[in-house]
Amino acid sequence: MEWIRFFLTAALVLAGLVFCCISVYGVFRFEYAANRMHAAAIADTMGISLCMIGLAISAPDFFSAFKILLVVVFWWLSAPVASHMLCRLEIKTDEQRDEYMTVHMDTLRQEREAAAAAQEAAGEEKEGQA
Amino acid sequence: MSIDFAYRVLLAVTLGVLTLLALACLIRCILGPRISDRVLAINLIGTLTVIMVAVTVLLLGEGYLADIALIYAMLSFLAVILLSKVYTGIYEEHKHEESLLAGQDGKKEADV
Structure with a gap:
C-alpha cells in the first residue's frame, strides 16, 4: 500500500516536472511576449496541478493535503487574471x-x-x- | 531500499530540477527584451517556487509549510498584478507628457 502511494506520487510529480520543463523551454523558444505567455501557461495549469495532486496523495496529514490542493484552486483562479493583466500591459505598451x-x-x-x-x-x- | 530513502531521493531530484528551471527563468528575466517578458518570467518563477515549497512539506514532514505555499501563491499573484498595473501607468504617463510637450511645441509654432 505504501509503495503504491509512493509510485502514484512519483508518477504525478515527474509528469508535472516534465510539463514545467516544456513550459520553460517554450519561454526560451518563442520570440514575443504574447507567444511566451502561451508557453508559460503550461506550468501555470498542468505543471502545478499534477505536482500538487501528486504531493497531496502522500502528504503527512489530511490538513496539509487539503491546503496543498487549496493552493492549486487558488492558482487556477489567479493565473488567468495575472495573464490578463500581463497581456494588457503588453498590448498597451508595444508600439511595434x-x-x-x-x-x-x-x-x-x-x-x-x-x-x-x-x-x-x-x-x-x-x-x-x- | 526503504520507502523513506525512496521518498527522499524523489523529492531531492524534484527540488534540484525545479531549482534549475527557476534559474533558467531568472536568465530569461535578465535577457527579456521587453518589460512584459520580465514580468512573465517572474510569474513563472513564482509558480516553480510554490511547487518547491509544497515539496518541502513532504521532505520535512511539516504541515505548516503548506500555509507558506498558500501565502506565497497570493504574494506572487499580487506582485504580477501590481507590476503590470505600475508599468502600464508609467507608460501612459510618459505618453501623456510627450503629447503635452508636442502640443506646446505645436502652439509655439502656430504663434510664430
Whole structure:
C-alpha cells in the first residue's frame, strides 16, 4: 500500500516536472511576449496541478493535503487574471505590435469589409423596393 | 531500499530540477527584451517556487509549510498584478507628457 502511494506520487510529480520543463523551454523558444505567455501557461495549469495532486496523495496529514490542493484552486483562479493583466500591459505598451500580430489586424479588416458589403447590400435592397 | 530513502531521493531530484528551471527563468528575466517578458518570467518563477515549497512539506514532514505555499501563491499573484498595473501607468504617463510637450511645441509654432 505504501509503495503504491509512493509510485502514484512519483508518477504525478515527474509528469508535472516534465510539463514545467516544456513550459520553460517554450519561454526560451518563442520570440514575443504574447507567444511566451502561451508557453508559460503550461506550468501555470498542468505543471502545478499534477505536482500538487501528486504531493497531496502522500502528504503527512489530511490538513496539509487539503491546503496543498487549496493552493492549486487558488492558482487556477489567479493565473488567468495575472495573464490578463500581463497581456494588457503588453498590448498597451508595444508600439511595434502591428508588425508581428497580424492576425488581429487581418480579422479586423475582414470584419470591416464584411460590414461594408452588408451595408451596401441593404442599401441596394431598399432602392429596389423604392 | 526503504520507502523513506525512496521518498527522499524523489523529492531531492524534484527540488534540484525545479531549482534549475527557476534559474533558467531568472536568465530569461535578465535577457527579456521587453518589460512584459520580465514580468512573465517572474510569474513563472513564482509558480516553480510554490511547487518547491509544497515539496518541502513532504521532505520535512511539516504541515505548516503548506500555509507558506498558500501565502506565497497570493504574494506572487499580487506582485504580477501590481507590476503590470505600475508599468502600464508609467507608460501612459510618459505618453501623456510627450503629447503635452508636442502640443506646446505645436502652439509655439502656430504663434510664430
